[in-house]
Amino acid sequence: MTITESASNYTNLEKMSTAEILININREDQLVALAVEKVIPDIEKLVEMMVPRFNNGGRLFYIGAGTSGRLGILDASEIPPTYGASPELVTGLIAGGDSAIRNAVEGAEDDADQAWIDLSAFDLTTNDTVVGIAASGRTPYVIGGVRAAKESGILTACITCNPSSKLADSVDIPIVAEVGPEFVTGSTRMKSGTAQKLILNMISTTLMVRLGKVKGNKMINMQLSNEKLINRGIRMILEEVPSLNEEKAKEMLKKYGSVKAVIENS
Known part of the structure; x- marks a missing residue:
């Protein structure tokens, strides 16, 4: 059994008071930042390899299913308004297509070939980077996508919460944040999702700073939309x-x- 699917450290949740539930969720959440801290060297390696690629016209693609896919899309969608960058610079793809952003698409994450089909629409080059996001590290859509990208000479990385996973073994730079069991067993939208969000923030923010999109501590390229x-x-x-x-x-x-x-x- 994987860590993300292992039993919660808490039992009889339905017998807890509201305060007890909230306190225990918060207690577990405090472990997430510590887990992310341990993978900073891997995040650093990824960003350092991405910067020269971006300076040569490279782009970043996130691929994921369910919560993981939505988090990638969220991070990508914030880049244009925050940093004034082209929407094509960072793209998030989710198993099942855009309709899966709001509603689950049955069986979409089990198609190991579809991610590469989705990515191929963007005419990828060796200056691009593909980051697969999957808490479990075993989602076929994500694994198939990064494997095909790597075989095509494209830099690949992943964000997962299980060590020694198929996904981690399939990429150039695995980023594995071991956050432990979820408060509700298997509910990876919680601690795992939080870890993924923190790591995505770190990747895209550091990349934008390194690319000169920030002066001092200010978003000098932000879109003036309101x-x-x-x-x-x-x-x-x-x-x-x-x-x-x-x-x-x-x-x-x-x-x-x-x-x-x-x-x-x-």
């Missing part, structure tokens, strides 16, 4: 270019369209 973000952009400009007043900063932001462009032209 009033809140426009006001945030103005504050950033005033901090970086103190010689400007608020009115002038707003005027220049409207003219140039991004915080970075205003800073560069001030």
Whole structure:
């Protein structure tokens, strides 16, 4: 039996009070960051290998099923508004297609050939990177996808929560966060999902910083899609270019369209 499927450390959950359930979930969640800390060297290795590839036109693809697939899509969808990057730079694919984002597609994760078919629509090159996400490390859709990618000379990695899994054995860089049994036995949307989300945050954020999408600690390339973000952009400009007043900063932001462009032209 795999760790992610092993019995919870807690029994008789239905007899617990609301407070007891919440406290015990929180107690388990505190273990997640510690598990992720142990795999930082593997995350570092992945990012270091991705940076030169991205500088040569590379892209990042996440593939997963169920919760894992949705987390990949979530991370990918945040890159354009946060960093002003092209939507094609990071892409999330889920077993069963876009309809599976909201509703499970029966048997989709068991098709070992479909992920590569899905990936092939993007004309992958050896500058690209494919990261398979599966808490169990045994999802056929994900394993088939990374194996085919690796055979095609593409950099591959995985995010899983089970050691010595088929998925981990199929990639160049396995990232294995051992978070232990779930509070509700087998419910990998909990601790495993949290670990995956933390690791995805680390991969994409570090990559964007390394690619020059951040100045100081500011998202200078963010999309100015609403009033809140426009006001945030103005504050950033005033901090970086103190010689400007608020009115002038707003005027220049409207003219140039991004915080970075205003800073560069001030």
